[in-house]
Every structure is written in C-alpha cells, then in structure tokens.
Amino acid sequence: MKQFAIIGLGTFGKRMAEEFTQLGIEFLVIDKDRESVERYKHVAAAAYCVDALNPEAINRTVPATIDGAIVDLGKQMETSILTVNYLKKIGVQQIVVKAENDEHAEILRIVGADRIVFPEKEAAQKITPSLLSSTILNLLPAGQGLVIAEIRVPDSMIGRTIREVDVRRKYGVNVVGVRHEGDGEYELTSVDYRFQPLDILLIAGQQEQVASFSGIAGSAKKKTIRNLLRRLQIA
Numbered sequence: 001m002k003q004f005a006i007i008g009l010g011t012f013g014k015r016m017a018e019e020f021t022q023l024g025i026e027f028l029v030i031d032k033d034r035e036s037v038e039r040y041k042h043v044a045a046a047a048y049c050v051d052a053l054n055p056e057a058i059n060r061t062v063p064a065t066i067d068g069a070i071v072d073l074g075k076q077m078e079t080s081i082l083t084v085n086y087l088k089k090i091g092v093q094q095i096v097v098k099a100e101n102d103e104h105a106e107i108l109r110i111v112g113a114d115r116i117v118f119p120e121k122e123a124a125q126k127i128t129p130s131l132l133s134s135t136i137l138n139l140l141p142a143g144q145g146l147v148i149a150e151i152r153v154p155d156s157m158i159g160r161t162i163r164e165v166d167v168r169r170k171y172g173v174n175v176v177g178v179r180h181e182g183d184g185e186y187e188l189t190s191v192d193y194r195f196q197p198l199d200i201l202l203i204a205g206q207q208e209q210v211a212s213f214s215g216i217a218g219s220a221k222k223k224t225i226r227n228l229l230r231r232l233q234i235a
Contacts, residue, residue: 001026002067003045005092007052007083009036012098012119013072017044030061053079058086068094071113077104081111088112135214137200147210148176153199154213163191171213173205 003026006013013031020027021043028046031037041047050057052073062069069092073080077100087095088111096115099105105116139149157165167175177186181198203213 003027003063005030005062005066005069006044007031007058007062007069007071007087008073008076008080008098009033009040010072010074010098012117013070016070016072028061030057052083055082055086058083059090062087062090062092064091066092068092068096071095071097073098075100080104081107084108084113085111139210142204145206146204147207148202148204149210149214151201151203151210151214152181153195153197153201157195158197158199159194161192161194162189165195167213171205172209173203173213175201176204177202 004020005028006017006020007030009017009029009031013029014036017027017029017040019025026045028048029037029040029044030048030050030052032049032051034049037047037049046061048057048061050061052058052071069087071080071083071087073083080097080099081104084095084097094115095113096117097108097113099108099116099118105118108116135152135154137150137152139147142148162175167173175189175193178189178193178195179186179200179202180196181200186202203210205213
C-alpha cells in the first residue's frame, strides 16, 4: 500500500487528509500545532507534533521510502522552501506543495517541488467556465491541450442520436459518457444513444473544440473561454 506524508495542516493539508481517509490511503501527518495533530492521530498511520523547520525532525519522521509528500505550511514561505529541500535530500520522489504566489512557486520548483498547487487560484479558474456558460459544469485539463469537461446537452441536440449529430466530425470532441442531471454515475454510450433533456455529457477534446461545443454565444466569450482553458493547462 502506498503511503504519503502531509507536512503542515493548513486548509489544503487538511483537505488532503480527509481525501486520503475517505479513500483508505495510508498517510502520516506532521505539524507543530498539537491541537491539529490530535485531530488526525486516530485516522493517520502516524501523527507527529514537530517543527518542519527542523531537518532532524523530518529525517526522523518521514521515511525515505515514502511515496510522496504534501506540504502546506500556510504563509510560512521560507519554511516550506526549506522543507522541500529537506525532503528532496532524503530521497522523497513526489513532492506537492501549496504556494502563496508565483515567486514562491518559482523557488519551490528550483529546490525540487514536483507539483505546485494554488488552491484558491485553481478553484477560481475552474468555476469561471460555469459563470461564462450555463452549459459547462466542470472541466479538467489533461495535458497537451486536451480537456475533459462536464457539459449540459445543448438544446439543439435533444432528441437526436450521437450518430445523427455527428459529434466527433462536426465538433472534434468525443462523448465519453452520459448521466442524467441529479445522478452521480456516468454510463458509457454508443453512437445510437439519443440525447434526452437534462442529460449531462462527459466529453473529451482539444480546448478549442470544447469551447465551440459548449455553445457559448459570441466570439468575445469564446475567446475568453479559450484563454481560460489555456491557463488551466499550465496552472
């Protein structure tokens, strides 16, 4: 079983601890605040009340064989930079760090962070598409310009099949699955599936095609959504 270390129980660190707990993933927590550590000691494999700024404490509590580390030390930018450096020195292969700003992120990358997280920025970027278009519910960048998105079925497609709409040829996107609004489970579909009112489509395609398929009216809005999708690719 994989094991991860959560160093710093800020908002992002706590959220990761909750996700790991729900998924049954083994993790240990490290924070200098005893109250925060006490809160997770019954669900974590180990919980340590130590200062991450102490390299000996990191060496003592984080196994070199651990699968990854999540670092969220709030606004303690210098401490997070030093912590990443310590983790890299002991051989941790995957280090995910919450950054406060672009300058902080740049230094974190230099000292060895594998992934930089801007929770507030990413949340704002992901909610913006749903504000620009009533059809887009969610989207996820998948790299190389590819986007996976949840989109309400356009009114013009209701009652027609995927084959009749010719989604792939006309729009350049693939319908991966369909669910009914209010249902959580997606089902795989065939080209003979007939779109119904309240359908939610899970589609995959290049950012330009997704922006077009979403049906955003007006070239200005289409340009805005395309720019946003490009930013999501590099966030």
